[in-house]
Each structure stands twice: as C-alpha cells, then as structure tokens.
Amino acid sequence: MPDGPGRAGDPSLVRLLADWLPRQRWFGGKDSPIEELSIGTATELQTGDPGLHHLVLDVRQNGATDHYQLLLGVRRDLPERLRPHGIGLLAGTTGITGHAYDAAHDPELTRPLLSHMAGESVIGPLRFRRAPGTGIRTDLDGTPSTAEQSNTSLVFGDAYMCKLFRRLSPGVNPDLEVNLALTRAGCDHIPAVHGWIELAPGGDGAGGEPITLALLSQYLRSATDGWQLALTSVRDWFAQPVPPGPPPAFTPDDAGAAGGDFAAEAERLGAATAQVHRDLGRAFGVTTAPPERLRELAAGMHDQLDAVAAAVPALRPHAAAIRAVFDEVAASAGELPFQRVHGDYHLGQVLRTDTGWVLLDFEGEPARPAAERRAPAHPLRDVAGMLRSFEYAARFLLAVDGNLAPEAADLLELRARAWAQRNRDAFCAGYAAAGGPDPALHAALVRAFELDKAVYEIRYEARNRPSWLPVPLRSLAHLAG
Numbered sequence: 251m252p253d254g255p256g257r258a259g260d261p262s263l264v265r266l267l268a269d270w271l272p273r274q275r276w277f278g279g280k281d282s283p284i285e286e287l288s289i290g291t292a293t294e295l296q297t298g299d300p301g302l303h304h305l306v307l308d309v310r311q312n313g314a315t316d317h318y319q320l321l322l323g324v325r326r327d328l329p330e331r332l333r334p335h336g337i338g339l340l341a342g343t344t345g346i347t348g349h350a351y352d353a354a355h356d357p358e359l360t361r362p363l364l365s366h367m368a369g370e371s372v373i374g375p376l377r378f379r380r381a382p383g384t385g386i387r388t389d390l391d392g393t394p395s396t397a398e399q400s401n402t403s404l405v406f407g408d409a410y411m412c413k414l415f416r417r418l419s420p421g422v423n424p425d426l427e428v429n430l431a432l433t434r435a436g437c438d439h440i441p442a443v444h445g446w447i448e449l450a451p452g453g454d455g456a457g458g459e460p461i462t463l464a465l466l467s468q469y470l471r472s473a474t475d476g477w478q479l480a481l482t483s484v485r486d487w488f489a490q491p492v493p494p495g496p497p498p499a500f501t502p503d504d505a506g507a508a509g510g511d512f513a514a515e516a517e518r519l520g521a522a523t524a525q526v527h528r529d530l531g532r533a534f535g536v537t538t539a540p541p542e543r544l545r546e547l548a549a550g551m552h553d554q555l556d557a558v559a560a561a562v563p564a565l566r567p568h569a570a571a572i573r574a575v576f577d578e579v580a581a582s583a584g585e586l587p588f589q590r591v592h593g594d595y596h597l598g599q600v601l602r603t604d605t606g607w608v609l610l611d612f613e614g615e616p617a618r619p620a621a622e623r624r625a626p627a628h629p630l631r632d633v634a635g636m637l638r639s640f641e642y643a644a645r646f647l648l649a650v651d652g653n654l655a656p657e658a659a660d661l662l663e664l665r666a667r668a669w670a671q672r673n674r675d676a677f678c679a680g681y682a683a684a685g686g687p688d689p690a691l692h693a694a695l696v697r698a699f700e701l702d703k704a705v706y707e708i709r710y711e712a713r714n715r716p717s718w719l720p721v722p723l724r725s726l727a728h729l730a731g
C-alpha cells in the first residue's frame with residue numbers, strides 16, 4: 251500500500267516538486283528560479299491505493315512567497331494514462347513510497363470532491379461547501395478541461411465544472427465572491443454556482459478570511475468560447491482571395507462581407523457586458539472618484555510600464571509613446587464612476603450559449619495583488635480588455651506562423667486591422683446602446699486602458715507563454731501610434 255506525504259517535510263517530494271512545478275502551464279513564475287519550496291499544508295483526503303492528498307505548496311521566488319494548490323495522487327503502480335502527469339517516485343526516505351502524480355488527471359480521485367461538497371465535509375483545514383438551495387450529484391467523475399487556462403478545471407459529465415485555483419490568493423477568491431453576488435442580483439449572464447472548497451482561516455496565515463480553493467459551477471456544455479468563435483471568423487476572412495493589383499486597403503466592411511462575420515456577436519457581447527456592469531454596480535455599489543484618482547490611475551500605469559520594460563527589452567522602443575497616452579489621462583479633469591468590474595476581460599472569458607453570452611472568471615488579472623483585483627475600477631477598463639482581445643484574435647494566426655513571407659505577413663496585418671476595427675466598433679456600439687458609458691466619449695481613457703493591458707500582456711506572455719509574446723508586441727506599434 252502506498253503511504254502518503256502527510257509529513258510536510260518529505261525531502262524527496264519537495265525536490266521532485268521543485269523540478270516538476272516550473273513545467274506546469276498554470277505555474278505563474280516561469281521567469282524566475284524557485285528559491286525555496288516547502289509544503290505549507292498537507293491534508294489526506296483518501297487513504298489506500300490510490301491515495302489522495304491535498305497540498306498547499308509555499309514557493310519562494312524573488313524574495314516573495316506564492317501559494318499553489320495541488321491534488322496529489324499516490325499509487326503503487328502508475329498506469330500508462332497517468333504517466334504524463336507523474337511527479338516522481340517517492341522512494342520511502344521518510345516512509346513514503348509510491349508514484350506521486352497530479353491527481354486532477356485521475357477521474358477516480360476527482361469524485362470525492364463532489365461527495366465532500368454535497369455533504370459539506372470538514373477535513374483538517376479544508377471546508378467543502380454547497381451553495382444555498384442547490385443539490386450536488388455525487389455520481390460523476392471529473393476530467394480536466396482542455397481549455398487554455400491559468401488554473402485547472404474539471405468537467406463532471408454534463409453537469410458541473412470545478413475550477414481548482416492553482417495560485418492561491420489570500421481570502422475569498424473574487425470569482426466566488428462575484429458569482430455569488432451576481433446570482434443574488436438575478437444576473438442571467440453567469441453560470442450558476444453549486445459549491446466551493448475553502449481553506450480555513452489560519453491555514454496559511456492569511457488572516458481572518460478563508461482562502462477559496464475551488465469553485466463548482468454549472469457546466470455550459472453546448473457553449474463555445476468567444477476566442478474560438480472569433481478565430482473561426484478571422485480564419486474565414488484571411489482565407490478570402492486577394493484582389494489583383496496594388497496592396498489593397500481593407501475596410502472594416504470588407505472584413506464583414508467575408509462570411510463567418512463576428513460583428514453581430516460582438517455587438518451582443520457588448521450589450522451583455524453593459525448589463526453585467528449594471529448588476530455589479532447594484533451588487534457592490536458605485537462611487538464617484540475625484541480627479542486625483544485619474545492621476546493615481548496613470549501613476550499605476552507608469553509603474554507597470556517601468557517594471558515590464560525593465561524585464562522585456564522589446565517593449566522599450568514603444569515606451570515613450572505609451573507614456574504620452576498615460577500622461578494625457580493624468581492631465582484630464584472630471585469625475586469617474588468606479589465600481590467592481592471583471593478585471594481580466596477577454597474573449598476566453600465569455601461563452602456563447604444557446605441563449606446568449608455568459609461571462610466567466612471574475613478573478614481579475616492573476617499577476618496583480620489580491621487587494622488590487624477586488625478594488626473598484628472604471629468599467630471602461632473591461633471594455634478595453636475586450637478590445638485588446640479583438641486585436642489578439644486578429645493577429646494570433648499571423649504571429650504564430652513564423653514561416654510567412656514578409657509580403658504575405660504585411661497583407662495579413664492589413665486584414666487583421668480591418669477585422670479588429672469592425673468588431674471593436676460593433677462591441678462598443680452594443681455596450682453603449684445597453685447603457686454602458688460610451689467608449690467613443692472617453693477615447694483617451696480607453697486608449698490608456700488598452701495600452702496598460704497590452705503592457706500587462708507582454709509580461710504575462712513572457713512569464714507564462716513565451717511563444718505568444720509576438721502577439722501583443724505585434725499590435726503595440728499600431729496601438730501606441
């Protein structure tokens with residue numbers, strides 16, 4: 251029978267994890283070495299073979315400690331299907347033996363999560379919770395979603411999606427907080443919350459609030475995410491024959507005539523976004539920020555730019571043009587409505603269901619400190635996030651194909667601009683028509699938010715997906731003007 255890693259100091263497990271962790275998609279610190287790794291909490295959820303343990307890993311990088319969550323499976327023999335998720339063989343230096351692996355990939359070990367949430371179990375510092383008024387089925391196994399994401403989500407049949415937050419933030423996760431509040435506000439544009447898992451206060455020294463570990467939501471089986479829909483539209487447009495003669499100047503209307511047009515969806519998405527902003531305002535309140543707030547906002551943008559330009563040299567040639575836009579915001583007058591927003595809004599965060607658009611993942615940008623992610627902001631920050639996403643979708647195919655001849659790349663860049671402009675316009679029109687602040691009336695602010703987001707993306711890609719770095723860099727020249 252394999253034994254478990256209950257002893258927090260097992261040196262062989264710690265060594266194996268330090269080697270394995272940086273190779274995981276969801277590990278947010280790939281740009282720096284791990285200075286120290288230790289096991290913060292270890293909770294046995296299932297004894298026997300396979301065994302299941304919940305670990306919180308304390309990972310020190312650049313002098314700061316981040317906490318990551320791992321469901322650790324331990325088996326005497328590791329079946330072929332689990333080998334890609336193996337962490338290593340624990341040879342028993344402290345009495346622990348067996349193959350350790352990431353149990354999120356073992357359906358047999360995911361079912362207990364549902365039964366514990368259904369029964370509201372408390373195991374050591376872990377508390378399993380069921381949302382008020384809901385039941386949870388316990389007859390389903392979970393398999394990891396193949397969606398491109400920063401956490402790991404398990405899909406349970408047609409019923410549930412359980413997001414395991416990988417990098418833990420102190421306190422209640424904003425995704426849970428916002429989804430519960432929007433459910434109470436009767437918002438139609440989110441999936442229903444069924445349950446969650448939390449670590450009791452004091453479990454890792456985060457003070458009085460429990461730390462959210464996982465969120466169980468309604469699985470929107472037949473939905474397609476906005477990113478996939480948008481890319482299909484871009485592919486259609488890029489596949490159009492090139493008109494003969496000198497290089498054409500494509501208009502946004504040309505991009506719409508290609509078939510697979512996304513503009514009507516973009517407009518509906520704009521409207522859904524405005525409705526969610528309205529509901530967020532009702533649930534959490536709206537305050538009027540004085541003009542000094544604009545200066546603080548611009549100062550924060552400059553600070554991020556400093557940090558990212560220091561780390562990513564390719565950003566530096568654009569820095570002066572970007573700073574001029576931030577300065578314009580700092581110099582402007584007027585009072586602004588501040589409220590809770592999505593915070594990391596992009597096409598991968600929205601699903602088109604049979605009845606309309608649903609918004610996901612109210613966690614905010616994973617690299618920002620927790621307090622900043624929950625802080626009120628101007629709603630046009632989300633609008634700018636989605637505008638960046640249209641730029642991303644337009645340029646993704648172009649940036650990832652390194653074999654394009656320069657003329658072909660130039661032509662596709664012109665096509666990319668036309669597609670992005672068409673869908674940006676449609677989204678903004680839908681947003682303003684549904685009652686959101688009109689982006690056209692706040693052009694300087696939207697531009698600053700977009701550039702700030704592009705700078706964030708450059709750091710995000712450098713840290714997490716270096717091969718994607720050309721995507722935000724490519725659009726920067728155009729955006730910075």
Ligand SMILES: Nc1ncnc2c1ncn2[C@@H]1O[C@H](COP(=O)(O)OP(=O)(O)O)[C@@H](O)[C@H]1O
Pocket residue numbers: 395397398399400401402403411413441467468469470471473475598599600601610611613
């Ligand atoms: N309730 C759901 N039903 C169906 N698919 C979902 C649901 N929630 C998320 N997804 C899919 O999973 C992807 C990642 O979800 P998200 O919450 O954004 O995770 P992360 O924070 O890790 O990026 C989404 O882009 C979407 O495709």
Ligand SMILES: O=P(O)(O)O[C@H]1O[C@H](CO)[C@@H](O[C@H]2O[C@H](CO)[C@@H](O)[C@H](O)[C@H]2O)[C@H](O)[C@H]1O
Pocket residue numbers: 398399400401477594596597598599611613614615616635638639640642643707710
């Ligand atoms: O979805 P997350 O909360 O994990 O957000 C992070 O990862 C996103 C990528 O998965 C990243 O989004 C960037 O890439 C998208 C395409 O994959 C694109 O649509 C977005 O516009 C772009 O910002 C997001 O920035 C990051 O926080």
